[in-house]
Amino acid sequence: MSSPPIVVVGSFVQDLFFDTPSFPRPGQTVIGRFRTGPGGKGSNQAVAAARAGGTTAFVGALGFDAFADGAKEFLTAEGVQHHVTAKSEHATGTAAILVDATGQNQIVVALGANDAILPAELPAELIAGARIVVSQLEIFLPTALEALRIAKVGGATTILNPAPMRADFDPAMLELTDMLVPNETEFAALVNMMPRFGRSDFSEEELAALEPAALHAMCRRLGPGIVLVTLGARGCFLSLPDRCVTIPSVTGIKVVDTTGAGDAFVGAFAAGFVEFEGDAERAARFANAAAAISVTRPGTAPAVAKRSEIDAMLATMK
Numbered sequence: 205m206s207s208p209p210i211v212v213v214g215s216f217v218q219d220l221f222f223d224t225p226s227f228p229r230p231g232q233t234v235i236g237r238f239r240t241g242p243g244g245k246g247s248n249q250a251v252a253a254a255r256a257g258g259t260t261a262f263v264g265a266l267g268f269d270a271f272a273d274g275a276k277e278f279l280t281a282e283g284v285q286h287h288v289t290a291k292s293e294h295a296t297g298t299a300a301i302l303v304d305a306t307g308q309n310q311i312v313v314a315l316g317a318n319d320a321i322l323p324a325e326l327p328a329e330l331i332a333g334a335r336i337v338v339s340q341l342e343i344f345l346p347t348a349l350e351a352l353r354i355a356k357v358g359g360a361t362t363i364l365n366p367a368p369m370r371a372d373f374d375p376a377m378l379e380l381t382d383m384l385v386p387n388e389t390e391f392a393a394l395v396n397m398m399p400r401f402g403r404s405d406f407s408e409e410e411l412a413a414l415e416p417a418a419l420h421a422m423c424r425r426l427g428p429g430i431v432l433v434t435l436g437a438r439g440c441f442l443s444l445p446d447r448c449v450t451i452p453s454v455t456g457i458k459v460v461d462t463t464g465a466g467d468a469f470v471g472a473f474a475a476g477f478v479e480f481e482g483d484a485e486r487a488a489r490f491a492n493a494a495a496a497i498s499v500t501r502p503g504t505a506p507a508v509a510k511r512s513e514i515d516a517m518l519a520t521m522k
């Protein structure tokens with residue numbers, strides 16, 4: 205089995221969206237609007253990498269239901285090779301996603317089959333032969349860990365997007381991670397769970413107030429050689445072994461739905477890193493543009509930017 209340069213090991217989730225004027229308070233019912241589409245952090249990132257120009261495979265698990273059929277059709281239509289384990293005892297993953305009038309979201313994800321994929325079910329040869337292997341925390345965690353281990357043994361570069369952050373996250377995963385891509389929430393959680401920082405109260409607000417040199421120093425202490433922190437509307441921060449750079453967000457866009465913007469970023473970053481031969485800063489700028497495009501449209505994977513759109517966006521930023 206020959207491997208494509210990018211392999212994403214992660215989740216497929218059917219996204220069930222509820223658009224609401226405002227998020228309901230506990231005990232409150234609000235009238236909203238429903239839509240659905242393919243999602244899941246792993247699948248979204250694979251689609252983002254493929255649309256950005258990278259030849260990509262997705263490895264994950266699905267149930268035996270209509271959502272699983274739709275997932276396979278969608279990935280095929282997107283040109284993403286897929287290696288999915290069918291789990292007859294489990295439903296395909298689903299997510300209830302509330303999106304308010306400002307485009308912000310709240311998500312509850314039911315992992316279903318994603319939580320049942322076992323390390324032994326991974327296509328080791330495919331993963332080991334990739335140039336970049338990407339994973340997240342939305343599948344059975346020992347399987348995500350094993351994917352990174354296989355990738356490292358095979359000589360691939362590994363990207364970990366520690367999302368969603370979980371109480372059972374094992375920081376040992378960072379030892380198998382070459383490039384870590386957390387958002388602000390995940391970064392703060394990592395700092396609080398790693399004894400080397402001696403903190404339990406580090407917050408997103410404190411992160412936002414840090415000078416670049418201080419944030420760079422914290423990134424260096426996390427372990428992975430490259431740490432790329434996504435900062436939402438403030439862009440992203442890239443910490444390399446010898447320097448750091450803050451990349452501001454794209455301005456002048458109308459935010460419709462921020463759901464999946466992080467996935468659009470990670471997938472495009474992986475594709476850019478391969479295409480730009482390891483130039484992480486160029487790949488981060490490319491990913492920043494891809495994420496900006498994704499928030500201007502509703503949905504997750506279907507909202508992901510195509511390569512021509514990313515190039516056009518970057519051209520306007522020169």
Ligand code: RIB
Nearest residue numbers: 217243244245299464504
């Ligand atoms: O990152 C966004 C994704 O997270 C959604 O597609 C949803 O499925 C959840 O897994």
